[in-house]
Amino acid sequence: MNVTAEELGTQDIKKLLIKQAVPASIGILFLSVNILIDTIFVGQWIGSLAIAAVTVVLPITFFISSLGMAIGVGGGSVLSRALGAKKKEKALHTFGNQIMMTFLLSSFFGLLGFFFNEEMLLLFGAKGEIMAPAKEFFFPIIFSVPFLALCMMGNNIIRAEGKAKFAMIAMIIPAFVNIALDIVFIKIMNLGMFGSAMATSISYFMCFLFVLWFFLFKSELRLKAKHFKFNIPIIKEITSLSFVTFSRQGVISILAIIINHTLYNYGGEQSVVVYGIISRMLMFSLFPILGITQGFIPIAGYNYGAANYGRVKESITQSIKYAAILATLIFSFILFFATPIVSVFTTDSKVLADTPNALRWVFAASPIIAVQLIGAAYFQAIGDAKKALLLTLSKQGFFLIPFVLILPNFFGIFGVWVAFPISDVLSTLITTYFLRKEIHTNLIQTNDGLL
Numbered sequence: 422m423n424v425t426a427e428e429l430g431t432q433d434i435k436k437l438l439i440k441q442a443v444p445a446s447i448g449i450l451f452l453s454v455n456i457l458i459d460t461i462f463v464g465q466w467i468g469s470l471a472i473a474a475v476t477v478v479l480p481i482t483f484f485i486s487s488l489g490m491a492i493g494v495g496g497g498s499v500l501s502r503a504l505g506a507k508k509k510e511k512a513l514h515t516f517g518n519q520i521m522m523t524f525l526l527s528s529f530f531g532l533l534g535f536f537f538n539e540e541m542l543l544l545f546g547a548k549g550e551i552m553a554p555a556k557e558f559f560f561p562i563i564f565s566v567p568f569l570a571l572c573m574m575g576n577n578i579i580r581a582e583g584k585a586k587f588a589m590i591a592m593i594i595p596a597f598v599n600i601a602l603d604i605v606f607i608k609i610m611n612l613g614m615f616g617s618a619m620a621t622s623i624s625y626f627m628c629f630l631f632v633l634w635f636f637l638f639k640s641e642l643r644l645k646a647k648h649f650k651f652n653i654p655i656i657k658e659i660t661s662l663s664f665v666t667f668s669r670q671g672v673i674s675i676l677a678i679i680i681n682h683t684l685y686n687y688g689g690e691q692s693v694v695v696y697g698i699i700s701r702m703l704m705f706s707l708f709p710i711l712g713i714t715q716g717f718i719p720i721a722g723y724n725y726g727a728a729n730y731g732r733v734k735e736s737i738t739q740s741i742k743y744a745a746i747l748a749t750l751i752f753s754f755i756l757f758f759a760t761p762i763v764s765v766f767t768t769d770s771k772v773l774a775d776t777p778n779a780l781r782w783v784f785a786a787s788p789i790i791a792v793q794l795i796g797a798a799y800f801q802a803i804g805d806a807k808k809a810l811l812l813t814l815s816k817q818g819f820f821l822i823p824f825v826l827i828l829p830n831f832f833g834i835f836g837v838w839v840a841f842p843i844s845d846v847l848s849t850l851i852t853t854y855f856l857r858k859e860i861h862t863n864l865i866q867t868n869d870g871l872l
Contacts, residue, residue: 429723444585446712448592453705455596474554476697480677487670489570493577495663505726517648527570546681565622575632595624744791786845796852820844
């Protein structure tokens with residue numbers, strides 16, 4: 422399912438979207454299954470508090486490693502448009518600068534997390550009995566953060582080249598490694614949270630080795646020493662677009678802090694466990710929509726750079742259509758099978774009683790999120806950092822965080838869960854406005870699209 426960079430501008434959009442989105446979806450599926458099974462293993466083999474510990478630690482590591490994702494997405498937009506405009510040298514300088522930025526920044530913040538571990542864990546909600554297993558899980562993980570960051574950055578560049586199959590493999594490898602090592606370290610060797618963390622860390626390193634192999638032997642981007650030299654104009658362009666993704670992850674981390682503290686204050690450790698299960702299901706269940714979004718970005722970016730605006734518009738409408746259909750099917754499944762889903766994670770009776778309805782409420786507006794995700798991704802793909810930032814932060818930053826702070830004062834824990842669909846609806850309305858305006862003013866003016 423790999424395509425050359427040039428084929429992003431010539432192949433049929435529907436076929437191209439499938440070629441790009443299916444591998445991306447499979448890759449995200451395996452990443453999600455990895456986290457999902459990891460959560461199931463620690464919940465069943467260690468205990469429900471282990472789920473709470475993972476829920477506290479992972480936002481920290483993902484926040485630091487998201488530097489790589491941010492630089493990868495932002496630089497990937499620059500790189501895709503450079504390839505579309507036949508500026509190969511700019512693409513090479515962009516990639517070289519991305520590598521240096523990712524390694525230096527992730528290493529710095531990883532060290533910061535190591536030296537201030539207890540303060541950071543407390544900040545993210547490791548209260549009461551959660552602290553001990555959280556610490557045990559945190560230390561091995563923090564050392565693997567630079568490898569994870571480089572994997573996230575490299576994966577976006579692999580997709581920007583049109584090599585979706587290799588990007589998919591890069592996400593599958595850590596899933597298999599982590600699951601296999603979880604069984605060895607947790608079940609067989611009885612290493613508990615430390616074993617789970619070791620399995621995860623080794624899986625990140627194996628992913629890094631594959632990404633390194635790809636760029637050494639399979640990539641069209643052949644770097645030389647000169648491409649690693651910092652290029653200030655390119656760094657500024659990467660940073661302006663990377664800031665969008667990093668800001669989103671930063672807001673997600675702030676949201677995790679607020680939700681963990683709010684849930685602990687209203688319901689103790691058990692409520693944090695409930696959210697731990699829901700957050701894993703959010704990542705797992707929405708994998709095909711996220712895959713379509715990832716597949717859409719290089720198509721839109723390349724064709725915008727090549728001034729093929731008709732193809733850009735078609736890629737928007739087709740992506741939204743397919744993503745909306747899949748999101749509706751996912752919501753229907755959650756609606757009817759919430760209780761059996763939760764029972765896979767834990768045998769804790771209180772968690773089993775509280776989680777299904779919370780899960781249904783959190784997913785209640787998921788059929789409409791396609792517009793919000795594709796809309797924000799479009800503005801990032803074309804290099805419009807301001808609109809991309811606005812739309813990316815709209816759900817979590819402008820709506821979800823305030824609602825999570827306000828609604829529990831009136832509705833208790835239920836206020837946290839209902840904040841999710843309300844925020845989805847409001848952020849989708851804002852995205853629809855900007856996307857309709859963009860289509861009718863800057864792309865080919867036709868009235869046959871979804872919007």
